[in-house]
Structure formats: C-alpha cells, structure tokens
Amino acid sequence: MAARVLCAQAFTRPRVSRTLTTFLRLYTTPAPTPSAIPVLGKTYPTDAYTNITPAIVSKVSRQLHLQDGHPICTLRALVEDHFADFAHLRSVSPLVTPYQNFDSLSFPEDHPGRSKTDSYYLNQDMMLRTHTSAHEVEVFSEGKERWLLTADVYRRDEIDASHYPVFHQMEGAKIVSSDEAGVQAMEEDSRRLEHELSQSNIIIEDVPHVSGTNPAQPEHDPRHSEIMAKNLKLSLNSLMYKLFAGVAGATKEDPLRVRWIEAYFPFTSPSFEVEVFFRGKWLEILGCGVVLQSTLDRANVANEMGWAFGLGLERIAMILYSIPDIRLFWSEDPRFISQFKAGDITTFKPYSKYPESYRDVSFWKPQEGLHENDVYDVVRDIAGDLVEDVKMIDQFTHPKTGRESMAFRVTYRSMDRSLVNDEVNALQEQVIERLREHLRVEIR
Numbered sequence: 063m064a065a066r067v068l069c070a071q072a073f074t075r076p077r078v079s080r081t082l083t084t085f086l087r088l089y090t091t092p093a094p095t096p097s098a099i100p101v102l103g104k105t106y107p108t109d110a111y112t113n114i115t116p117a118i119v120s121k122v123s124r125q126l127h128l129q130d131g132h133p134i135c136t137l138r139a140l141v142e143d144h145f146a147d148f149a150h151l152r153s154v155s156p157l158v159t160p161y162q163n164f165d166s167l168s169f170p171e172d173h174p175g176r177s178k179t180d181s182y183y184l185n186q187d188m189m190l191r192t193h194t195s196a197h198e199v200e201v202f203s204e205g206k207e208r209w210l211l212t213a214d215v216y217r218r219d220e221i222d223a224s225h226y227p228v229f230h231q232m233e234g235a236k237i238v239s240s241d242e243a244g245v246q247a248m249e250e251d252s253r254r255l256e257h258e259l260s261q262s263n264i265i266i267e268d269v270p271h272v273s274g275t276n277p278a279q280p281e282h283d284p285r286h287s288e289i290m291a292k293n294l295k296l297s298l299n300s301l302m303y304k305l306f307a308g309v310a311g312a313t314k315e316d317p318l319r320v321r322w323i324e325a326y327f328p329f330t331s332p333s334f335e336v337e338v339f340f341r342g343k344w345l346e347i348l349g350c351g352v353v354l355q356s357t358l359d360r361a362n363v364a365n366e367m368g369w370a371f372g373l374g375l376e377r378i379a380m381i382l383y384s385i386p387d388i389r390l391f392w393s394e395d396p397r398f399i400s401q402f403k404a405g406d407i408t409t410f411k412p413y414s415k416y417p418e419s420y421r422d423v424s425f426w427k428p429q430e431g432l433h434e435n436d437v438y439d440v441v442r443d444i445a446g447d448l449v450e451d452v453k454m455i456d457q458f459t460h461p462k463t464g465r466e467s468m469a470f471r472v473t474y475r476s477m478d479r480s481l482v483n484d485e486v487n488a489l490q491e492q493v494i495e496r497l498r499e500h501l502r503v504e505i506r
Contacts, residue, residue, distance in 0.1 A: 099184055102155065111186040113178050117443045118190070118216065121228045122156060126391060127212045131404045133379045134230050134391060137305075138212045139405070141232055141373075144304050148234070149209040154197055156190050156214055163189060163196040167329035168356050179433040182216050182227075190216035194233035194372055195329055198353070201235070202361035207368075208236045212375070218435040221452040226388045227442065230375040236297070237353065237368030244366070245286050248293045255296035263312040264303050267321035268295065269334070276324040276332040281355040282367060290352045291332055294369035295322060298336055298350060306338050309382055309407055329354050330370065345381060348373035385410045387477065389447045395478045416480045418450065421490040424469035425503040432468070436501055441472055444492045450475040467506065 095112055098105045101119055126134040142150045163169075164176055174180055175192055182190040191197075194211050201209055211233045219225045238244035259266075271291035272278045278287035302320050303312075312318040319339035327333045330351025337344045350371030358366055376388055383402075385391070390398055390410075397413045434454060441449050449472060456469035472493065474486050497503050 101157065101184065106184040106188055109185045111178060111183040113218075113439075114182045114184055114190065115439055115443045117439075117446055118182055118227060121214070121392075122190075124228075124392070125153075125214065127214070127230050127375065128152060131399070131402050132391075133383050133385070133402055133407075134375050136402065136404055136407065137375050137379050137382070138230075138232065140305065140407075141234075141301065142210055142212075144301050145208070145210055145234060147208065148236075149206050151197075151201065151209060151211040152213075154211060154213050156216065157184070157188055158191045158196045159187060160189055162199070163191055163193075166199040166357065166360055167195055168354055169328045173328065179435050180218055182218060192217050194231040195370070197233070198235065198329070198357055198370065199361045202237065202358060202363050207238065207366070210234045218439060220434070221438050221441065221449060223387045223389075223451070224377075224380070226376070226392075227439075229377075229388075231372055232375060233370065233372050235353065235368065235370040236293075237358065237363065237366040240282075240286060240365055240367045245289055248289050252289070252293045252296050255293075255300055259296065259299055259303070262303050263307065263314055263317040264299065265317045265319050266295075266299055267319070269322045269324055271295070272332055273324070276334075279331050279352070279355055282352070286367065287332065287352055290367060290369050291334075294350055294352070294371070295334070297369075298348070298371060302336065302338055302347065305378065305382065306340060310340055325349055325351070327351055329357060340381060347378065382407050383410045386412070387450070389450070389477060392447060393477055398477075416476055416478075418473050418475040419481055419483070419486045420471055420473045421486065422455070422469060422471050423490070423494055423497065424456065424467060424506040425497060426506065427466045427468055428502045428504075430502075432501060432503065437468075437470060437497070440496045440500060441493055444496060445472075445474065445489050448474055448476055448481065448489065 095108050098107050099112070099114065099119070101122060126132050127138045129135050142148075160176065164173065169175065181192050191213070193215055194213050197211055201211065213231060214228055215231050216228055219227055238247055270276070271288040272284055278284040299320055303318060307318045310318055321337050321344070323335045323337065325333045325335040327349055330353060333349070333351035335349050336347045338347050348371055350369065353368055353370050355364070355367065358364060376391060379385060379391070380388065393399070401410060402408060438452055441452050451473040453471050454468060455471045457467065459466050472490065474481055474489065494505055498505055
C-alpha cells in the first residue's frame, strides 16, 4: 500500500511547458558513448568498461590542494610542515592502471573496489585512482624512503553533505633498511617522539603493536614489526597533536585524547585506524599500517621495511574548520573563499542558507539490474553541485510480476543563490530523461 501511495502522490512528474519539454528531449538526451575521451590533454579510447562522466572529467584539473589559502591547501601545508624532512609530492596524474591501483597493493581479485559500480574507468586499462596508495610502488621504486603525496582521488559514491565523488588524500610513508642499523634508527626516532609527546597535553589509548588478530607479516621479524608499528603510532600521535590540540584548546586538565583501533587493509599488516575525541565525540581520522613486503618487493626495495598512512583532507578540514557541506570546498563564491587565508585554521561562518527544493522519481529497474551509484552519477552529471542530497526512499518487488521498483528523492539546493521552481523542474526533467534513455529504466 505504501508503494501505491508514493506512486500516486510523491512521484508525480513536475509540470514543464510543452516547448521546454520538447527542447529537453531534443537536446539533453545523451549521445552514445564517444569512441574516445580527452582527459588532461590526452585522448583515451572507450570500451565496455567506460563509465567516467563529463561532470567528473571537469574536476580533474581543479587541484584544490594547490590553491593558496584554500582549506585543503592549508591543511596539506600543515602536514608537510610536520614531516618537513619528507619528500613532498603534489602533482601526480590521477590516471592510473588497475594494476597500479589494485594489484600492486595485493588487493584480492574479488575486492568490491575493482567494480565499475565503485570506481571510474576510462577503459579497461585506465582508471582514475581511488586512493593515493596507488603510487606507493612507483615512488618507492624512485628511491624515496620518506615521502608525502597529496592528490585528488575518485570514487563513485552516494550524494549527501559528507560524500563527493572527488576528494583529496595525503599518503605518507617511511621505510628503512630491515637490517639492525635501520631498526635502531627507527628506535632512536621513537625515543625522540616519546620525549616530545611526554611534554604535550595528550592522552593516548593504545592497542598492541602486533597481536594474533593484527599480526606481523610472515616475512618480517615480529620484533622488527613491533618497532615499525610503534614508530608509526608515535609519528601520527604527534601529527594529531599538531592538527587538533590548538583548535581543541588542549590543556593539562583537558588533554587531547587519541585512540588506536585494530583494522584491516589489503596493503598493510599490522593495520590500524586512528580516532580523535573532538568536540564531544570520537572521530575517525585516518588508516595506516606496516607496508606489505610484497609491495616493497615489487618496488625493488626488498631489503627495506616501514610504514604508511593515508588521510582524507576534506574529512579533517570539515572538522577543523566546521564546514558543514563537502560541496563548499568546490565553491568559487567569494563569501566562502574570502573567509580563509594560508596558514590559518578559522571557523567557517555560514552565509545565507538558501531553501531546498526536492523532487521524487520512481521507476522499474531494467532486467539487467541497476546499481544505486548509476543513479547518483546521472543526477550529478545533470545537476552538478546544485544537488545537495539523493536518497532512496522506497524499494519493492511486485508480488505478481516480480518486477523491482526503486524510488529516489533528489534534494536541490544551491550554496550561492535561491533556485526557482522552473529551474528545478527543468533539471528534474533532464534527470528523468537521462534515467530513461541512459539507464533504460521505465519511469512510473
């Protein structure tokens, strides 16, 4: 019954003038996938794997982490300053092979990240990186033993205030010779860090460096693995203090609290996640671990071992700057940009929040099936950053025919101005036409 009510009321198609409807049908129905796609000055042939959209291609050249004064750029600079003696890499192409993105890091063959529903492919041989770890082997191969790499990464994802198909990561790594001299160098660095942290207003909730549920790799001496994990934790505890203590106002009476949690990643072991208690709640900040020996073997540095971490810059910037909507990072509105300057972390002051306008659409799924991310990409490609949120609000299977129905609510809201109904109606009409023509759904 609920599905029938939704169909009758919530999913009435918006009224659009006959002239506008004709225009939309003539000019907004997507052309067949082109035989080639230009990205960053090069052209790539398409095939059955191709799922990158124009909206995503348009973001590839933006590089927010290099825009002076932008929160993402400021945060990058703060982390680089903390690891001042590391190599700082900032301009690495986002185009990688599936081997670089997955196989070089020992991702299992059935890992969901390989799927077209999760990642953007130019073709079966080239994709947009989904994480900065995709460059570990090549950077280690260049002989760099301590480095930070900052870059844009791409993932097909849901649409809401904290998810965006493009975001920025920093990858940090440190390796040393696996002989006794290298291990002793790590221990000496750990003693330095321990002394610094003992003078700081910080409480750390730790877990064992190596355990039965978070083991050392078979190729590693367990003692050496413990030393690497300890140095990793101390290095990142120090970074957490640099980033959060000042903004949180950490004192002896109210110190910054950091806790470590065992985790799993395909490319490290032991592996951990780091959380910080900030403004009344625990927040997940980053993932890290001891680098797989197979990764180092592929990089021709088999006699070394060490650690790596990856953190999302938007996630941390939203926390530190109190930025409520991830779309704001891409805004060129002076009311956003003028609030920030290089080197400073300041609290974002919201400007007028314009009213939302939502539209619903329901349809029968095609026989070959449909993933939610396909719907999100259609909406993004049509409405761009004018869409604030997309939620699936109903799903059911017809008891007689067995056909599956999905219903979505699309919330439109500009960060910069009020949207008028005719504009929203036109966008929704384009979304409906694209769903029908591109995804082969039957609109209800």
